[in-house]
Amino acid sequence: MRLPGALGIIFGLPLVVILLHLLTNENYSIKGINLDWEAVKKQLPNSKDQLWALCFDAQCWKVYLIWFVSTTFFDLILPGKHKKGVQLRDGTHLAYNINGKSVSSAFVAVLIARLFLSPTYFVPELQFVYDHQLQLILVTVIFSFLLSVFVYIASFIPLTSANGVGTKERILSVNGNTGNPIYDFFIGRELNPRIGSWDIKLFCELRPGMLLWLAIDLACIHNQYHKYGSVSDSIVLVTALQAFYVFDGVLNEEGCLSMIDITTDGFGFMLSFGDLAWVPWTYSLQARYLSNPQNAVHLGYIRIAAIVLLMGVGYYIFSASNNQKSAFKQGKLDHMKSIKTKTGSKLLCDGWWAMSQHINYLGDWMIAWSWCLTTGFQTPITYFYVIYFGTLLLHRQMRDDAKCSDKYGEQWEEYKRLVPYKIIPYVY
Ligand code: NDP
Numbered sequence: 001m002r003l004p005g006a007l008g009i010i011f012g013l014p015l016v017v018i019l020l021h022l023l024t025n026e027n028y029s030i031k032g033i034n035l036d037w038e039a040v041k042k043q044l045p046n047s048k049d050q051l052w053a054l055c056f057d058a059q060c061w062k063v064y065l066i067w068f069v070s071t072t073f074f075d076l077i078l079p080g081k082h083k084k085g086v087q088l089r090d091g092t093h094l095a096y097n098i099n100g101k102s103v104s105s106a107f108v109a110v111l112i113a114r115l116f117l118s119p120t121y122f123v124p125e126l127q128f129v130y131d132h133q134l135q136l137i138l139v140t141v142i143f144s145f146l147l148s149v150f151v152y153i154a155s156f157i158p159l160t161s162a163n164g165v166g167t168k169e170r171i172l173s174v175n176g177n178t179g180n181p182i183y184d185f186f187i188g189r190e191l192n193p194r195i196g197s198w199d200i201k202l203f204c205e206l207r208p209g210m211l212l213w214l215a216i217d218l219a220c221i222h223n224q225y226h227k228y229g230s231v232s233d234s235i236v237l238v239t240a241l242q243a244f245y246v247f248d249g250v251l252n253e254e255g256c257l258s259m260i261d262i263t264t265d266g267f268g269f270m271l272s273f274g275d276l277a278w279v280p281w282t283y284s285l286q287a288r289y290l291s292n293p294q295n296a297v298h299l300g301y302i303r304i305a306a307i308v309l310l311m312g313v314g315y316y317i318f319s320a321s322n323n324q325k326s327a328f329k330q331g332k333l334d335h336m337k338s339i340k341t342k343t344g345s346k347l348l349c350d351g352w353w354a355m356s357q358h359i360n361y362l363g364d365w366m367i368a369w370s371w372c373l374t375t376g377f378q379t380p381i382t383y384f385y386v387i388y389f390g391t392l393l394l395h396r397q398m399r400d401d402a403k404c405s406d407k408y409g410e411q412w413e414e415y416k417r418l419v420p421y422k423i424i425p426y427v428y
Helices: 002-023 037-042 048-055 058-077 100-117 124-131 133-154 181-187 200-206 208-228 233-251 253-258 269-283 285-290 300-329 359-373 380-408 410-418
Strands: 081-087 093-098 338-340 346-348
Touching: 002 133, 002 181, 002 269, 002 380, 048 133, 058 100, 058 124, 058 133, 058 200, 058 208, 081 253, 093 253, 100 233, 124 133, 124 208, 133 181, 133 200, 133 269, 181 269, 200 208, 200 253, 200 269, 208 233, 208 269, 208 285, 233 253, 233 285, 233 300, 233 359, 253 300, 269 285, 269 380, 285 380, 300 346, 300 359, 338 410, 346 410, 359 380, 380 410
Parallel strands: none
Antiparallel strands: 081 093, 338 346
């Protein structure tokens, strides 16, 4: 059952990304759920040669490789704080260079320089992204596939002092080490694949995909401004809200070191595709939809204020609860009510963490709603993100419940008795 699921995701999710593109671009406007399949099909290649040309467009590959290599270069050379990751199974801790601040500053500086170097504020790179969305989607999907093949093969090469990464041996992920090559390739065989001290997983999680998502949003505004002479308040709002979220993630990357993705999940196709292709192309769906003048939404001050308020409250819950747990784990909130576990660590059952077992997920989901609401109520397609993200959070809650139950046993059951709601207080 696990293998068909993995195969379904490997082939199915890239098709979802492509379908969403076909439904939300400048040449296709969807109202309600009335799909005009003929118009959708017209956008597809009608020969193998055309498909090949789309998948292997030399210019798009060049642009994407420059993007990936330059984000890697910035990641490697820019200064940051040195932080230790959580303790691994062999007792070691990996060292991370936390340089989100310098990487974000470099990204913004390059963007501003590009913008002001042109007297008309025309940035060819942004327009290129807008004009080659389908080709770039295919490039990111194929690239993420190749990267997962690379890390899967590398996971079999024993560590030596020459290729040492900081651990005594390669730490394999518990779930991705079943011996079934397709399943392990999908889930990720190695926990933290690295080249020297460069951590591929943390890099992919927060650099090329997240920043590309923001670049796509900006490319949509750029296209609207240069092609139609003005920009709608809705596209500016969704880009501003998402830019805030992207920079918040990149600037607070230390928080990621204790996230399930880094501590528990292997790095395989699921994360590689998720980080490099799924995040930039599905999270930018609202801006891409709004970039079509036929879908234009004028929000006005009242609706803008309501959406900003929703995002603000969601962000407050998300960040205050995550910060509280993080401060508690660092021993800064010892006065708060907690349960001592058999592993020696404590479970916080006070403050935000008395309201529900994952109150931080509720905040994140409210943020998701605020982005989707910028597209008005013309079609449910632009609400894909809240549905997908809600499902992801439910699945994460179940996985985390199984993990904590395994790790903390009776004390986790006691925590659940004290804090019965899983995500939404008094509802679920
Ligand atoms: P959590 O931040 O909820 O972390 C769960 C872990 O925290 C548990 O495994 C356990 O780990 C510890 N823990 C759980 N309850 C307690 C408690 N009461 N007291 C002390 N420790 C506890 O989950 P995630 O890592 O999944 O998510 C982190 C954030 O990232 C969330 O805000 C989420 O919304 C966001 N996110 C965003 C995504 C996106 O695409 N935008 C995708 C995924 C997540 P331990 O073993 O250390 O005790």
